[in-house]
Amino acid sequence: MNKDTATYLKGKRKQILEKWMDNQVKDAALRDDLMSVAELQQQSEEFLTALLNAFGTPEAENTDSAGYETLIDILNEISISRARQGFSPRETNMYILSLKQVLGQQLEQNPALDPSKLSREILSINNIMDSLGMTTMETYIKGREEVILRQSNEMSEISTPVIRVWDGILALPIIGTLDSARTQVVMEALLEEIVATSSRIAILDISGVPTVDSLVAQHLIKTVSAARLMGAECIISGIRAEIAQTIVHLGIDLTNIYTKASLASALKMAFSMLNIQVTRGAKQNLGF
Amino acid sequence: MERIPILKMGPFLLVTIQVDLYDRLALTLENDLINMVSKTEAKGVLIDISAVSIVDSFMGRILGNIASMSKIMDAATVVVGMQPAVAITLVELGLTLSGVHTALDVEQGMELLRTKIGNLDTDEEGLYDSFI
Numbered sequence: 374m375n376k377d378t379a380t381y382l383k384g385k386r387k388q389i390l391e392k393w394m395d396n397q398v399k400d401a402a403l404r405d406d407l408m409s410v411a412e413l414q415q416q417s418e419e420f421l422t423a424l425l426n427a428f429g430t431p432e433a434e435n436t437d438s439a440g441y442e443t444l445i446d447i448l449n450e451i452s453i454s455r456a457r458q459g460f461s462p463r464e465t466n467m468y469i470l471s472l473k474q475v476l477g478q479q480l481e482q483n484p485a486l487d488p489s490k491l492s493r494e495i496l497s498i499n500n501i502m503d504s505l506g507m508t509t510m511e512t513y514i515k516g517r518e519e520v521i522l523r524q525s526n527e528m529s530e531i532s533t534p535v536i537r538v539w540d541g542i543l544a545l546p547i548i549g550t551l552d553s554a555r556t557q558v559v560m561e562a563l564l565e566e567i568v569a570t571s572s573r574i575a576i577l578d579i580s581g582v583p584t585v586d587s588l589v590a591q592h593l594i595k596t597v598s599a600a601r602l603m604g605a606e607c608i609i610s611g612i613r614a615e616i617a618q619t620i621v622h623l624g625i626d627l628t629n630i631y632t633k634a635s636l637a638s639a640l641k642m643a644f645s646m647l648n649i650q651v652t653r654g655a656k657q658n659l660g661f
Numbered sequence: 662m663e664r665i666p667i668l669k670m671g672p673f674l675l676v677t678i679q680v681d682l683y684d685r686l687a688l689t690l691e692n693d694l695i696n697m698v699s700k701t702e703a704k705g706v707l708i709d710i711s712a713v714s715i716v717d718s719f720m721g722r723i724l725g726n727i728a729s730m731s732k733i734m735d736a737a738t739v740v741v742g743m744q745p746a747v748a749i750t751l752v753e754l755g756l757t758l759s760g761v762h763t764a765l766d767v768e769q770g771m772e773l774l775r776t777k778i779g780n781l782d783t784d785e786e787g788l789y790d791s792f793i
Contacts, residue, residue: 557749564745571765598757599748604741604764 374497375490379428381483382476390421393475400467407458416451421472423447434497436504448505449512456516465513466506473502533559535566542643543572544636548581556592560599567605574643575600578636580611590625597630606646607631610639665690667697672704673774674736675767679712687723694727698734705774706731709767711742721756728761737762737777741770 382389394414397403423444427433430440455465477495480486486494533555536544545563549555563575577593579585585593597607608631612620620627633639644651663686668675674697676690694706706727713720728738739762743751751758762777764770 560749561745564748567765568745571769573765573769595752599745599752602740602748602751602758602763603743603745604766604769 374428374433374501375494376429377485378480378483378494379425379433381485382428382479383425385479386421386425389475389479390418392478393417393421393472396471396475397468400471404460404464407460420444420447420451424472428501434501436501436508444505445508448509452509452512453516453519456513457520462510462513466509469502469506469509473499476502533562535562537566537570537572538576538640539643539649541571541573541647542640543567543570543575544578544640545575546578546581550584551582551589551592553588553592556596560596563596564599564603567600567603572605574606574608574646576608576610576636576639576643578611578639579609579616580613580636582611582616585616585619587623587625590620590623590627594627594630608633608639608642610634610636662689664693667694669697669701669703672778673771674698674701674703674706675709676707677709677712681713681715682720682723684719687720691723691727691730695730695734698731698736703736704778706736706738707767707770707774708738708740709742709770710740710747711744711766713747714744716747716750718754718756721751721754721758724761725756725758728758732760737774739764739770739773741765741767 394417397413397417398410427441427444430438432438432440435441436445451468452465455468476498480491480494480498483491533545533547536546538544543563543566545559547559551559563577566572567575577596579593582589593609597609600607609627610633612632612634631639631642633642663680665676665678665680665686668677674694676694678690680686682690697703698706708724708727724740731738738760740758741764743763762773764773
C-alpha cells in the first residue's frame with residue numbers, strides 16, 4: 374500500500390467513521406437488542422484508529438506483522454465478545470466487510486489517484502480486510518466452541534445427581550447415554566458421596582439410559598467394582614425388558630451384580646441388606 | 662528399617678498404613694503380617710488404607726496376596742477406608758480384589774469381622790452342642 378494513501382485515509386478518519394457507523398446503523402442486521410449504538414460507536418472508533426495506524430506501518434500489507442498486533446488484539450476481543458453475546462457469524466463478519474466498502478468509496482474520492490493506481494490500492498485494501506475477516510471468523514468460532522464446551526461440562530454435572538434416600542442408602546439416577554467421560558464423572562460423584570455420607574449401599578437406576586451396549590455395561594461394572602473396593606454394595610435397578618434382552622444377547626455377565634427391575638424393589642432389597650424394616654403404622658383417619 | 666506396626670485386638674490384627682507404600686515396605690508388611698497371623702492365630706486381619714493416596718498394580722497384588730494367604734491360615738481380610746481415587750485406579754488397572762472384604766471405615770470393618778467370626782462361633786457351638 375502506498376504511504377500517501379495511508380496518510381490520506383488517516384486524514385479522512387472522521388468521515389470514514391461517520392459513513393461506517395451510518396452503514397451499520399442502517400443495516401437490517403443491526404442487533405441493537407444485543408449491543409447499544411453508543412457502545413458500537415466506541416468499539417468502531419477504537420477499531421478504526423488501530424486500523425489506520427496499522428496502514429501507516431512499513432509492512433502494511435502483512436497482517437501478521439508487528440504493526441497489526443494491537444489491531445488483532447482488539448479484533449479478537451470483539452469477535453469473542455460477539456460470539457458470547459449470540460451474534461450470528463454473518464453479523465460478526467459484516468462488521469469488517471462493511472468497513473471495506475466504506476474504505477473503497479473513500480479512496481475513489483481521492484483526486485491524487487489515477488484509475489490504475491486506484492485499482493491497485495483498492496485491491497491491497499481488499500486483501501488486508503479479507504485477511505482480517507478471516508481472523509474474525511476464526512476467533513468467533515473459537516469463542517463459540519468455548520461456549521459449547523462449557524455447556525457440555527455443565528450438562529454432565531447437572532445430569533448426575535447423587536441422592537441420599539435413606540440413612541446409608543444412596544440413589545443415582547442415570548439419565549442419557551453413558552460414555553467414558555460421563556462414567557468418570559458419575560463414578561467420582563458416587564464414590565465421593567459414599568465417603569461423605571458413609572453409605573453402605575448405592576442404587577444405580579438406569580431407567581433413563583436409552584440403550585445398553587457392551588461398553589455401557591463395562592462402565593457400569595467398573596463403577597460397581599470401584600464402590601465395592603471402598604466397602605459399599607451396588608444395586609442396579611431400572612432394567613427394562615429390551616435392555617435385559619440386549620444384555621443377554623451380547624453375553625454380558627452381570628451375575629456378580631445385584632440387579633432389580635425397579636427402584637422400589639431395589640430399595641426393598643437395600644432395606645433387607647441393612648436389616649431395616651418398614652411397617653405400616655396403625656390405621657389413622659387422615660380425612661380422605 | 663521402616664516397618665508398619667501390626668496391632669493385636671482380641672482375635673483380630675489391625676494394620677494402619679499411614680505412609681505411602683513403596684515396594685520393599687509392602688513386601689515387609691506382607692511378611693510380618695503372615696508371621697503375626699500364624700503366631701497369634703488371629704481370626705481376622707483389618708487393613709486401614711484411608712491415608713494411602715497412591716497405589717500401583719504391585720500394591721494391589723500385595724493386598725490380594727495378603728488376603729489369599731490369610732484365608733489359607735483361616736483369617737478373613739478386610740480392607741477399609743479406600744479413597745475414591747484409589748478405588749478408581751485399581752478398577753482401571755483391572756484389580757477388583759475379589760478375595761478381599763471391604764468396608765467404609767474401621768468401625769464397619771470391625772463389625773463385618775465380628776459377624777464373620779460370630780457366625781463361626783455359633784456354628785462351632787452348634788457343632789459342640791450336637792456332640793454333647
